[in-house]
Amino acid sequence: MTRYIVRRIVLMVPVAFLVTVIAFLLLRLAPGDPVLAYSGEVRDPEILNEMRHSLGLDQPLPVQYVVWLGQTLQGNFGRSIRTHQQVGEAIVERLPATLELTGVALLFSVTTGLIVGTFSALYRNSALDLLATGVTIAGVSVPNFFLGLMLILLFSLVLRVFPPGGYAPAIDDPLENLRRIVLPALTLSAATLAINMRQVRSSLLDVFNQDYIRTARAKGLSEGAIIVGHALKNGLIPVVTVVGLQVGALIEGAIVTEQIFFWPGVGKLVVDSIGGRDYPVVQAVVLLSALSYMISTLLVDIVYGWLDPRISFTRGR
Amino acid sequence: MTVSASGLERTEAAAPVDASVRRAGFFATLRRHPRLALGGGLVVVLVLVAIFAPLLTPFDPVVGDVSDSLQAPGAVHWLGTDDLGRDVMARVLFGARLSLSVAAISVSIGVGVGVSIGLIAGYSGGAVDLLLMRLIDALLAFPGLLLAISITAALGPQIQNAMIAIGVISIPVYARLTRGQVLSLRELDYVTAARALGVSPIRIALMHILPNLANTLIVQATLTTAFAILQEAVLSFLGLGAQPPSPSWGQDINYNQRYITNLMWWGSVGPGVAIFLAVFAFNFLGDALRDWLDPQFRRRA
Numbered sequence: 001m002t003r004y005i006v007r008r009i010v011l012m013v014p015v016a017f018l019v020t021v022i023a024f025l026l027l028r029l030a031p032g033d034p035v036l037a038y039s040g041e042v043r044d045p046e047i048l049n050e051m052r053h054s055l056g057l058d059q060p061l062p063v064q065y066v067v068w069l070g071q072t073l074q075g076n077f078g079r080s081i082r083t084h085q086q087v088g089e090a091i092v093e094r095l096p097a098t099l100e101l102t103g104v105a106l107l108f109s110v111t112t113g114l115i116v117g118t119f120s121a122l123y124r125n126s127a128l129d130l131l132a133t134g135v136t137i138a139g140v141s142v143p144n145f146f147l148g149l150m151l152i153l154l155f156s157l158v159l160r161v162f163p164p165g166g167y168a169p170a171i172d173d174p175l176e177n178l179r180r181i182v183l184p185a186l187t188l189s190a191a192t193l194a195i196n197m198r199q200v201r202s203s204l205l206d207v208f209n210q211d212y213i214r215t216a217r218a219k220g221l222s223e224g225a226i227i228v229g230h231a232l233k234n235g236l237i238p239v240v241t242v243v244g245l246q247v248g249a250l251i252e253g254a255i256v257t258e259q260i261f262f263w264p265g266v267g268k269l270v271v272d273s274i275g276g277r278d279y280p281v282v283q284a285v286v287l288l289s290a291l292s293y294m295i296s297t298l299l300v301d302i303v304y305g306w307l308d309p310r311i312s313f314t315r316g317r
Numbered sequence: 318m319t320v321s322a323s324g325l326e327r328t329e330a331a332a333p334v335d336a337s338v339r340r341a342g343f344f345a346t347l348r349r350h351p352r353l354a355l356g357g358g359l360v361v362v363l364v365l366v367a368i369f370a371p372l373l374t375p376f377d378p379v380v381g382d383v384s385d386s387l388q389a390p391g392a393v394h395w396l397g398t399d400d401l402g403r404d405v406m407a408r409v410l411f412g413a414r415l416s417l418s419v420a421a422i423s424v425s426i427g428v429g430v431g432v433s434i435g436l437i438a439g440y441s442g443g444a445v446d447l448l449l450m451r452l453i454d455a456l457l458a459f460p461g462l463l464l465a466i467s468i469t470a471a472l473g474p475q476i477q478n479a480m481i482a483i484g485v486i487s488i489p490v491y492a493r494l495t496r497g498q499v500l501s502l503r504e505l506d507y508v509t510a511a512r513a514l515g516v517s518p519i520r521i522a523l524m525h526i527l528p529n530l531a532n533t534l535i536v537q538a539t540l541t542t543a544f545a546i547l548q549e550a551v552l553s554f555l556g557l558g559a560q561p562p563s564p565s566w567g568q569d570i571n572y573n574q575r576y577i578t579n580l581m582w583w584g585s586v587g588p589g590v591a592i593f594l595a596v597f598a599f600n601f602l603g604d605a606l607r608d609w610l611d612p613q614f615r616r617r618a
Contacts, residue, residue: 014451015451015454015455015458016458018451018452018454018455019455019458019459021455022455022456022459026467026468026471027471029468029471029472030470030471137597137600137601138593138597140600141543141593141596141597141600142589142592142593142596143547143550143551143554143567143589143592143593143596145550145551145554145567145570146570146585146589146592146593149570149574149577149585149589150586150589152577153577153580153582157577157578157580158580164578248460248461249460251460251463252460252461252462252463255462255463255466256462256551256554256555259555260574270463270466271466271555274466274467274470274555274557275556277470279470279471282466282467282470283467285463286459286463286464286467289459289460289463290458290459290460290463291458293458293459293460294458
């Protein structure tokens with residue numbers, strides 16, 4: 001197991017290297033002279049050249065990459081072109097709001113997916129199952145920005161139950177914080193909820209056909225004990241993988257969801273930065289989310305092996 | 318992303334084509350597979366709408382009558398009008414053109430580049446394979462939408478660049494799918510025989526391996542089309558895809574969302590439902606095609 005983890009981490013290094021190259025090149029692809037973006041109104045060629053030199057932009061591209069990588073590894077992502085704030089600082093400021101939103105959305109989609117998926121599998125082809133299947137298909141096909149707008153229309157403007165957007169820190173006003181998170185979390189969880197429901201249902205159906213479940217029934221165990229103690233225990237293993245891989249989907253969803261609900265998180269920061277051609281911020285967020293996605297994938301694989309002892313790590317794959 | 322990713326896992330196991338699939342007549346097949354008929358029917362309607370959009374509405378999608386602005390859906394304007402008096406229905410119908418052409422081009426980029434990488438990597442093996450696959454891993458490490466957003470932002474917010482970005486993020490699926498199939502197919506006897514006969518590697522890849530991949534690729538391309546329509550809508554919604562005044566579903570939702578506060582919902586609902594139907598149609602068709610074309614999947618059912 002330890003050997004496997006070490007091997008996986010070693011294999012991650014070249015991929016992480018390529019990820020940094022791509023993130024670096026993305027900034028260089030951007031049209032326009034970066035010096036002009038930083039200099040504001042100044043157009044004196046001499047001053048511009050001096051700035052270019054001090055920013056290291058007169059160096060060849062590979063040198064620039066190495067310098068950039070060195071700074072990035074120390075957590076220095078440069079300054080925002082728009083606000084001149086340290087990029088790392090700007091991201092850290094917005095991170096709690098995003099983590100809260102994605103956390104609540106994930107919690108909601110996992111618990112609801114588990115409950116509805118289980119009942120769907122138990123009462124196959126019932127009205128509930130058909131309804132759940134319908135919701136599943138709708139959930140993966142509806143764009144979440146449209147879903148968000150429709151939720152605002154219904155719950156904020158017509159029924160006036162929840163506010164249409166904005167954020168209230170939990171420390172200042174926990175109740176208002178909860179009230180404001182309902183709609184964005186619901187929006188963000190729709191796509192993953194659909195997938196979780198489908199995954200729970202299909203893996204439970206697989207498990208129900210296996211011998212050990214029949215044995216448990218023959219032993220006279222109650223249906224509840226069979227589901228909780230036997231079926232879910234094994235049936236949930238594939239679900240762990242699916243949920244683990246949803247980190248990427250949640251990051252993507254947060255970009256749009258935060259935009260619609262004026263949620264002051266990292267996703268809104270990215271969209272605002274793109275509008276303002278603030279490439280250092282975009283680059284940092286892209287790089288950090290790719291790295292966190294890679295790490296979460298690794299964690300999923302480790303947890304998967306720990307849950308399912310049948311998986312052998314010693315034979316390479 | 319997740320939709321096509323789950324599609325990938327299942328289609329990966331596809332075995333060489335089962336000839337009996339092809340024997341049944343066209344309509345008999347549709348009758349036996351109602352889901353195929355429904356999904357396919359929706360897609361055909363969508364394509365027809367895109368082609369014949371000018372014949373389906375008397376209104377111009379770009380130039381409106383300002384005296385007619387912000388009309389609720391009614392007898393004249395079935396889906397209402399926006400603040401410039403443009404007919405929402407006309408914009409939705411013409412929007413299908415943009416949406417489908419973006420999807421077609423970006424899927425072509427994904428298939429073209431992805432399959433080539435997969436064929437080269439799977440067939441050459443060794444260092445080439447290792448290098449190409451690490452590159453694909455690196456592309457997969459980025460959340461797709463975020464990568465698409467930054468590519469589009471870097472190249473400039475234009476619909477052509479959105480197509481490239483969506484194409485790039487769909488490359489990894491095809492590369493992995495193709496490579497996996499090549500690895501298993503190239504050990505089969507008929508490929509070994511071809512190699513022994515001195516057939517060139519390029520010819521083996523194109524004439525002997527690619528045809529066996531066709532079914533898997535068709536299923537994946539259908540699912541990726543749904544994904545591409547969704548991504549284009551998001552990019553246009555964020556102002557990175559289609560630019561005004563050209564009719565685009567995502568961009569129109571963004572443009573009209575400010576009137577939702579006044580309960581003038583129709584400007585956003587029309588294009589939103591259109592996106593949903595288009596994505597649903599391709600997802601549904603993709604799933605049905607998989608059941609029909611993938612012999613292993615069929616046997617299990």
